Amino acid sequence: MYYIGLVIEYLKNYLKTRLTYRADFWVEVISDLLMQASNLIFIFVVFGHTNSLGGWSEAEVIFVYGFFMIPFGLFTCFVNLWNFSDRYIVKGEMDRILTRPAYNLFQIFLENIDPPGLIGSLIGVVIMIASGSQLGLELVWWHFPIMILFAISATLIYAGIYIALTSLSFYSDSPTGILPLLYNIQNYGRYPVTIYNRTIQFLLTWIIPFAFVGIYPASLFLGRTEMFHMAWLTPVMAIIFATIGLTSWNIGVKKYRGAGS
Amino acid sequence: MNAIEVEHLSKIFKVQKSRAGLKGALQDLFSRQYNEVPAVNDISFSIPSGEICGYIGENGAGKSTTIKMLTGILVPTSGKLNVGGYVPHEEREKFVRNIGVVFGQRSQLWWDIGVIESFGLLRKVYGVPEQDYKRRLDELVQRLDLGDLLSRPVRKLSLGQRMRCELVAALLHNPSIVFLDEPTIGLDIIVKTEIREFLKDMNRQYGTTILLTTHDLQDIEALCSRVIMLDEGRIIYDGGLDTLKTRWGQGTRITFQFGTACPLPKLQALTSDLAVSWTADNDLHAEVLVSSDLNVSDVLAKVVGQPEITITDIKITETTTDEIVRQIYQTGSAQNNASDGQVV
């Protein structure tokens, strides 16, 4: 209850700040949309040269992309660790966070909350509906609660990966961290992972499991039975990776050295 | 009851050794060497509830590291720690509800929104009931004279205004223990005095325990009944301020600039009945050291107003905490064991 109250309070503050800088709000929304558009362009270009990617049709791949946008939007909104190293470690704002009576990671999430990200989730839903109807998908009632469960699970997996990697900033004081390097990799779980070789499949399934943010959970709704067993693993992976993320974060906080004097 | 208890507390940082030059840097890429640097080295002290204690030392002496351990930001390498009944780093989120922290060089307010919005948010974070918050805020706003600043965003405040707001932010939840890291740094004398008065009142009224670090001896003089002095991570003095000042303080230094030549013997003759020592670089410039048991005004009275001396400038400088630390070293501190303040 306390934490829900905080979310609302921080959102209010977000809005107050944003109202001062209205132009930025729209720049951000538009840039988010362009980013998604450029990813779609890749899919369109690829399917301009082939009818199937590892046995998956264009509409199917676009459906997967639509699904992916839901957890991605949730993640962008609530788990924005982009500037963590620079702002909280190098500039020492972590000191302030640690002297406040709420869980430190949660405070960081709230301070960087980014609601425009949710627009991406909405567009994802629209894309799913469009490509789903093109495919003539028939969804049954239980698909909907499962879709919510999978979307939340995928968000947790996403968050877990990023939290674990961000917690490395407690050891290394590199200003940018390694997050930018991950930027491209997060896209790869949206394509049929079976086209990759075993090593990369293994990597995207078990080590940095971005496949669980895209292709695996979405396969359930597409009726791609060959991946059903992986789809149902999504919530399990969510628990595992959220735990890994939080544990490595908590260990990192203990190693926090403070900035400057 | 002790508000703060510290036993054999140490914090050791591993610092990477950088080898020199390009070759060294390449070697560092593949294997790293570390030095262990003790920032705080086996210190023990306790502070009773309701005491205002000054925590002083030169830069890098370990003051901030100690404060960060006491507030739960850093995890100690070894030693025992109890602040307000908690081990800070273990039950951080419960513990910090009882403390207030101000870092002089860092803001805890939101940069872009009105100060009052920050306060409102902190109220939620600390879970302060609406009515308590209103009462407390009114009191603080009135006491620190913030009335018309509340709606301004922090980025539009002056340093002095911001610091007063920082104090409010740290005290809204009425903490029983307050940590202040250089609260008066960079402020002008009027704001400094205001803040000192405010802290003293708060201590009297609520029995708040205060631990503050500072380089400004006047902060200590105005506020602290007790001083803990740190050097290279160890406590070198723990006791009353008076003892510290009379034994190691150099008193007050008055610097004169003369319009016409005024030789040293003449000045010494003028103050012959006072135990002061004069030094001079040349006939136009002289310094006198007034120990703390004498009045500065007595010395001035002897020199100023002499018809044959024209003074163009007078500067009065107090000993800083840094100078006292240096002095303790020069006089070989270990022998000086006083009853109410001991060098350890």
Added chain:
Amino acid sequence: MLSAYTDFIRIRFLTMLAYRVNYYSGILIYMLNIGVYYFTWQAIYGDRGEIGGFTASQMTTYIAVSWMARAFYFNNLDREIATDIRDGSIAVQFIRPYNYVLVKMMQGFGEGLFRFTLFMIPGMLLALILFPVRLPSDPIAWIGFLVMLFFSFLINSQLNILTGLMAFFVENNDGIMRMKRVIVDLFSGLVIPISLFPGWLSSIMQWLPFQAITYLPGSVFTGRTTGTGILDVFAIQVAWFVILLIPIFFMWRAARKRLFVQGG
């Protein structure tokens, strides 16, 4: 004066050496990038011989060399400049006896040197082992590629500087920086070679500076552009380098004005 600038190169090179976590993980992640695109294109080619003028084998080489070129020319000048502007430290830079933009360029070059010797070259060797990459046999292609690679760095850094300076005019340019990153990766031909885009799109992209970053040097390395053709594509790069100096100049001037009027 010149030695002051070269010092910025040296210091950045040494700074980069200090961040080894980035460095180790960087090589692995770039291999993963190459791998993913290699297999994706394998799947797209199937048993077809040629797509958009690329044979399957040329595509493999193109992907590897494009990603490794990115390992060299990539930098975070945009982010650094935006941070300097937002925390106000840019004001100090104005009173220093050097040109801030030039200093940033030098720092970027120091980083580039590090990336070239310790990131791109080892990465390329690893890529040669892992994937069927074919190196050019013609020495002209090598020389042409290396010279053009340097201009890739220049043009990419210019775009980064422009993006970074935007922070003077919008309060939060994170969105713009993210957008730039995506656009450069897509329109430079890193993700998809320009010739594979639909006709209308690829003809638009030929009029944009992005292709000069990846696509043009890549086409020299893969042997799709040879002989005097190399000079032609190089001329396009040089032209873009010169053209991009103009907006930087005007933006910098506007930024100075803004800083002096608003007081940071």
